[in-house]
Amino acid sequence: MNIIVCLKQVPGTNDVRLDPETGSLIREGVPSIINPEDRNALEKALLLREEHGGNVVVISMGPPQAEVALRDALAIGADEAILLCDKAFAGADTLATSFTLGSAIKKLGHFDLVLCGTKTLDGNTGQVGPQLAELLDLPQITYARRVEIQGEILKAERVFEEGYELMETRLPALVTVTREINEPRIPSIDQIMQSYREKEVKTWGAAYLGLYEHSVGLDGSATKMSKIYKPEFGKGKVEFIEGSMEDMAQGLLAKLKERNLI
């Protein structure tokens, strides 16, 4: 079974700051991680490979430093890693991102399954998975909390408002997974060292993929960001209950008593 996993490197914290002068994001000094749900997708791919045999390819679009995320994926057990890296790819919205990822996946050729995290920590749109499925003309199942494959049939439990629904489709397919699906493994230092020594991260640019610059990155994007700002809403007059643990517990109960809530 050939499985492709899409990964994104994201800031490891949501505590992002804006440059007061330019209003742009300050990315320096913010540690990067593999987007958590993408790690669940990779874990699922590795489990499926253990069960059915085959090959796991991880693919990421990002700046040169996103190689670190792909090395981590190789250390955990991915067979191949591809970094889609080109100045022309910068500033992509989900339309341009899915186009670039989709073009690379088409170049990879045969596959049975594409796995993605449902959404990323930073953008939180959850759009790239379905858009990739559309480009590759694949059936999609989003928000999967469980995935099983028997022969050509894939079954997945999909989260929705009223509970869960059991979905079925035929491979090849694209599935986006939630954090519920598994507990991702963590690479050891030895495995990480080995991934640098023995494994390769391939880098593909726009020219290699045969893509015109106007169809990728900022130019290939349909949406433009017109404003970015810190939200301000709410009461803004919080009263902190302080002191020892006991003081805080009793202080809280006192407030509830004052209002006849207990």
Place this chain on the structure above:
Amino acid sequence: MSLNEYRGVWVFAEQNDGRLRRVSLELLGKGRELADRLRVDLVAILLGEDAGKLCTELIDYGADKVLWADDPELRCYRTDTYTKIIASQIMEHKPEILLVGATYVGRDLAPRIARRLGTGLSADCTSLDIDEETRLLQQTCPAFGGNLMVTILTPKERPQMATVQPGVMQPLQKSTRKGEIISIPADIEHKDMRVSRLRVIEETRRGIGLEQAERIVSGGMGIGSVENFKMLGKLAELLGAEVGATRNAVEAGWASSDRMIGQTGKTVRPTLYIACGISGAIQHIVGMKDSELTIAISKDPKAPIFQIADYGIVADLHQLIPLLIQELLRYKGAR
């Protein structure tokens, strides 16, 4: 693409099990305002079986026209059938705006339509505005877990598409209005049935609905484990409260999805809301900001939840909650 060919505001009317999702009515409320300012029609597009009554309801909530595809195969949502019908209607009628509720269906469907049409899509908008001169839709949504707000435009492609957070926009008062119901073809083929829903596994319905709850004790990622979530349940029980959860806590498997507050979950307005280990992403806050008294407990003093809380406690929950339970038990025993 000639932008001037595109006129009209469309809303995807989502039905589940023969009933309209509330967010669709909310979108009609907002859509009505946008359509009036642009001087165009407000159109709802509905896919379902025997949904004549729902068409009338959509008109009563503000739609000028309802495009309705009536087919037994449309009773259940399917990515492929819904995408195909809606995308082909858009290509034919060329609306300038399409709004979709950010539900589990909406978030599965909207990106697929946007990709097919090659247009822009913003996710989980919490506010929408229009520039009447340029006719550009200003789509504001949270990013970085709600630490930043971003306003997005789709300048050169049409329609301008946005998914909108449930519970944010207000539906109009229901009133008997005039409108037109137009039948559209379903045109479903075998190849559109690639994914099937075999069954609904779990309908988690117990206790009273969170929407009606007077008191809620809610937990986020700071709770840390399913065991600790049970402890939260104990605290809630002592306070006569229901248990709520953030999206991340639900997705981590600590709480069932009917407990989810905010983003694609529920909007609540209790007398008392105790937020435990919740950072306060805007997706959560929109679901609970109208609570009368909000108490926030988090170990991160910079957590945005404190900005909307009345009382805040910066503490390790794993120590504080057992202590609160103990004190409550003692207080109740003494009375």
